Amino acid sequence: xxxxxxxxxxxxxxxxxxxxxxxxxxxxxxxxxxxxxxxxxxxxxxxxxxxxxxxxxxxxxxxxxxxxxxxxxxxxxxxxxxxxxxxxxxxxxxxxxxxxxxxxxxxxxxxxxxxxxxxxxxxxxxxxxxxxxxxxxxxxxxxxxxxxxxxxxxxxxxxxxxxxxxxxxxxxxxxxxxxxxxxxxxxxxxxxxxxxxxxxxxxxxxxxxxxxxxxxxxxx
Numbered sequence: 001x002x003x004x005x006x007x008x009x010x011x012x013x014x015x016x017x018x019x020x021x022x023x024x025x026x027x028x029x030x031x032x033x034x035x036x037x038x039x040x041x042x043x044x045x046x047x048x049x050x051x052x053x054x055x056x057x058x059x060x061x062x063x064x065x066x067x068x069x070x071x072x073x074x075x076x077x078x079x080x081x082x083x084x085x086x087x088x089x090x091x092x093x094x095x096x097x098x099x100x101x102x103x104x105x106x107x108x109x110x111x112x113x114x115x116x117x118x119x120x121x122x123x124x125x126x127x128x129x130x131x132x133x134x135x136x137x138x139x140x141x142x143x144x145x146x147x148x149x150x151x152x153x154x155x156x157x158x159x160x161x162x163x164x165x166x167x168x169x170x171x172x173x174x175x176x177x178x179x180x181x182x183x184x185x186x187x188x189x190x191x192x193x194x195x196x197x198x199x200x201x202x203x204x205x206x207x208x209x210x211x212x213x214x215x216x217x218x219x220x
Contacts, residue, residue, distance in 0.1 A: 003165040006154035008035050008172070011165075015173040015187070026176055036150050038172035042164055042195065043148050047078070049199045054145060054159075056080055061140045063111065063133035068102070069126045072116070076125055077147035082114045085139040094140070097130055108134035167194045 009031045016026050046053050061070050072079075083091040097115045111129035118125050127142060148159040158164070174187035 001162075002157035003162050004154060005032065005035065005151040005156045008151075008158075008165060008169060009154075011169045012172045012176065015169070016176055031172070031176065032151065034172040034175040035168065037175055038168045038191075039148055039151070039158060039160060041171060042160060042167050045195060045199065046160075046164075046202055047145060050202045051078070051080070051145065053202050056143045057146045058141050058143045061127070061142065063129065063136065063138040063140065065133055065136050066108070068130075068132045069117070069128040072125045072127055072142065072144070073146075074124070075146045075149070076144045078145040079116055079127070079142060080145060081143040082127070083141050083143075084111060085141065091141075094129075099128075102128055102130055105130045105132075108132045110134065111138055111140065114140075164198065167191060167198060170194070 009028060012031050012035065013026065016031075057073075057075070059073050063070075079096075082094040082096075084094055085091050092112070094111065095113045097113045099115045099117050102115050109131035111131060111133055113130040115128050115130065116125060117128065129140070146159070149156070151158070158168070160168070170187045171191040174184045174191060177184040177187060
């Protein structure tokens with residue numbers, strides 16, 4: 001059965017020796033924030049060890065003449081592959097450009113490259129195409145690694161495998177106990193031990209394919 005936010009919170013509160021109540025120091029809302037922080041950290045460790053572990057999602061973009069940038073899904077963490085369809089099954093892989101070079105190609109044409117930009121004020125990510133599309137209807141598919149959802153409601157479940165709950169719980173507890181360094185260190189030690197054990201599974205049988213760099217922007 002998938003592990004819910006309520007179950008994760010109950011395990012963390014049990015480690016904190018806190019009654020499950022809204023009047024305690026570690027309120028449900030506070031503990032939830034530690035759990036989400038822990039999920040983020042575990043996710044980052046896993047994709048660092050194996051970028052392919054969570055699989056890929058994709059989104060389809062249909063260009064509009066003269067429109068260079070398009071919004072990407074909210075759950076995007078890392079762009080892994082962008083392809084321009086030239087009619088099934090032919091696809092041209094697009095090369096990535098630095099955002100600062102986007103103005104070096106003033107002539108419109110068939111998009112051959114892409115860049116991405118993060119708007120922190122609106123927490124959105126956009127992808128731009130170079131050259132700027134000279135026609136409607138170019139079909140471009142973006143493959144990406146999705147980031148985990150933030151858990152908000154008690155019935156919400158992790159996007160991470162269920163077994164990682166045993167890793168998330170001690171780390172979330174450690175975050176809560178940060179003011180007591182010894183107790184926090186005990187939880188960090190358990191998190192590190194279980195994380196290393198799990199990563200041995202994540203990296204098992206991994207090939208020697210290309211390495212991918214995680215985009216350095218907040219997960220939420």
